[in-house]
Amino acid sequence: MVGVRAASLDTPALVVDVDVLQANIERTADIARAAGARLRPHVKTHRMLAVARRQIAAGAAGVCCAKTGEAEVFANGGIDDIFIANQVVGAAKLRRLRALAERVRLAVGVDHAEQAAMLDAAFRGADPLDVSIEIDVGQRRTGLAAAAAAAALARQVLDAPGLTLRGVYTHEGHDYAARDAADLDRIAAQAQRQMLDAAEAIRTATGSTCEVSMGSTPSLYNRRFLPGIDELRPGTAVFNDGSHANFLGHTDWCAATVLATVVNRPAPDRVVVDAGAKALTSDRRGPSILENSGFGVVVGRPDARIVSLSDEHGVLAAPDASAYAIGSVLSIIPNHICPCVNLYDHVYAARRGVVTDVWPVSARGQSQ
Ligand SMILES: Cc1ncc(COP(=O)(O)O)c(C=O)c1O
Known part of the structure; x- marks a missing residue:
């Protein structure tokens, strides 16, 4: 990779x-x-x-x-x-x-x-x-x-x-x-x-x-x-995460993002991605000084809000769903990165958008 x-x-x-x-x-x-x-x-x-x-x-x-x-x-x-x-x-x-x-x-x-x-x-x-x-x-x-x-x-x-x-x-x-x-x-x-x-x-x-x-x-x-x-x-x-973007007022220090693929646009104002609670956790953020509240921050899409999650689906409310091509990839800053990392066997380290390393989450699941 x-x-x-x-x-x-x-x-x-x-x-x-x-x-x-x-x-x-x-x-x-x-x-x-x-x-x-x-x-x-x-x-x-x-x-x-x-x-x-x-x-x-x-x-x-x-x-x-x-x-x-x-x-x-x-x-x-x-x-x-x-x-x-x-x-x-x-x-x-x-x-x-x-x-x-x-x-x-x-x-x-x-x-x-x-x-x-x-x-x-x-x-x-x-x-x-x-x-x-x-x-x-x-x-x-x-x-x-x-x-x-x-x-x-x-x-x-x-x-x-x-x-x-x-x-x-x-x-x-x-x-x-x-x-x-x-x-x-x-x-x-x-x-x-x-x-x-x-x-x-x-x-x-x-x-x-x-x-x-x-x-x-x-x-x-x-x-x-x-x-x-x-x-x-x-x-x-x-890493910082959506909750820190809250009080920082920006997402520039957020190092970890979940990549998700647009899998459907079932309505003119609804977009569905392949990242649900098993990819993002279902943690919510408190009242936000950023516009984009919900189940994560969609990078570069200030109009989109992740309004609901099921296990494998994330549902976005977006004013113009046609702007989201099926198969395109979105980057989402999770609200709470600590339990989110624990959902992954490994993490891709990247520099300027190119993968430089693959890091195992060695203590994943070590909750005893
Ligand atoms: C005992 C303890 N120390 C330190 C921390 C670190 O806090 P934060 O993630 O806000 O930096 C936590 C977080 O839950 C904690 O439970």
Whole structure:
């Protein structure tokens, strides 16, 4: 496939523009450097070793994973510093975690005394496992909201022979709902202050050191970080997607597109492509500052809106369907690139529209 025009690939296909990707990787590294923070990109977005290696080459200290299986794939690929920013529960996973910790520098998330006790038991007799305590700064998913609760869990971790304390972490994902730049700035500042307070409460209560790790793409692009943030873990910034085009106001930083073929024009204002939920995911975007809302952004076709999806079909509302030749290929920016990448066995890397490489999505399906 190397050397062929991306537009001539069989569809649906996921294509990554290597120049946009590289610019995204370098911009992210620059922002982290300016913030005085270590960069640990979240590789759940791409699940590809080829991309992780570019991130490390640009200065990332290691990677962040969501799943034990992802971490194993990246460890097998030679990445030796991995933080699983998630709770790891269950006997089978704890056995795998212990084996993984023997070959890479590993840390995992924890936000409950019972998880900490299970991790401690699993690591008795081994080198202690680094853990980071998750703080809920507003997303209301996981994590401890109260600094006192975080300090109590830190005490338990420090008393556990199987564990050591690395610090606190959060995903300030509620910033995706920011109404505008001022609102994003307010959310980002509040999240940072809460993290710094939690870390300080732990240091005061235990006398231990405590790192602060945060990560989300909107707050990365806000670019304002308080002193004391040690680590940033952006994921989606590597590709960006329809949801980021929302607050960026443009699609120039969107590196990944799904190619889809027009298969029908059943009505004067309706076009059907061969990319449905199994090619794009059925994620929607929130209110958009771009005109083109729906199930993805159709590149270069501001009049078209992807109004519905079934498994294998994407239905576009377009004012003049006759402008879409059956057999022509459209490029669609997915709304949410992380689950979208996980739909593909491999991704076509392309430069100026020509395929330069084919990258396996090595951690595809590694959700255990
Ligand atoms: C724990 C954690 N850290 C970091 C990230 C990265 O966030 P984003 O993709 O907005 O950069 C996520 C995303 O879901 C996450 O769950």
